[in-house]
Amino acid sequence: MRREGLAVCAVAALLACGGEGGSPPTGGEPAAEAAAQAGGATAGDPGPGSSPAGEDEDASVDGAALFAARCALCHGSAGDGKGPTGMALEPPPRDFGDPAWQDSVSDEHIERVIAAGGPSVGLSGLMPAHPDLDPDELAALRAHVRSFRR
Numbered sequence: 001m002r003r004e005g006l007a008v009c010a011v012a013a014l015l016a017c018g019g020e021g022g023s024p025p026t027g028g029e030p031a032a033e034a035a036a037q038a039g040g041a042t043a044g045d046p047g048p049g050s051s052p053a054g055e056d057e058d059a060s061v062d063g064a065a066l067f068a069a070r071c072a073l074c075h076g077s078a079g080d081g082k083g084p085t086g087m088a089l090e091p092p093p094r095d096f097g098d099p100a101w102q103d104s105v106s107d108e109h110i111e112r113v114i115a116a117g118g119p120s121v122g123l124s125g126l127m128p129a130h131p132d133l134d135p136d137e138l139a140a141l142r143a144h145v146r147s148f149r150r
């Protein structure tokens with residue numbers, strides 16, 4: 001014997017009337033796993049005339065981009081020491097725009113503190129060393145620090 005679910009239909013209709021139409025959450029795709037592809041080289045053959053990266057042009061180093069990537073978090077993109085991390089440091093990084101400070105330090109001092117860190121010149125260890133930077137990169141960063149002068 002079959003019973004038609006009239007009561008069930010009625011309940012369902014009531015629920016439909018008062019339904020809130022909640023939308024299921026979307027997103028959360030693990031896109032990072034795409035990077036784990038164990039693929040080999042896709043390029044076919046290296047060009048025979050490819051020159052090694054031994055060109056000595058200082059202009060090839062973008063000091064502004066280096067500063068934005070490595071320094072702005074503490075020193076601020078404007079060099080004023082008001083980066084998101086810099087404001088929490090004690091002591092806070094100084095304002096590179098200050099002409100009195102610019103006059104008080106040599107280019108050598110600036111490059112040294114960048115390469116070897118604050119303690120190398122008697123400053124705070126919160127200023128980290130950057131031993132991976134080559135002389136061209138140090139010179140480009142020093143020039144960028146100088147460019148903040150007002």
Ligand code: HEC
Pocket residue numbers: 067070071072073074075085089091092093094105110113114118122123124125126127128130141142145
């Ligand atoms: C983790 C935060 C942090 C990062 C990253 C950082 N600095 Fe610093 N830096 C400091 C702090 C703090 C001081 C101040 C130390 C003091 O006054 O004792 C400082 C000091 C300096 C000084 C010396 C200022 C002076 O008084 O002579 C220079 C120049 C400098 N930083 C440049 C850079 C450059 C260029 C980079 C990127 C390559 C960089 N810093 C990355 C925190 C940082």
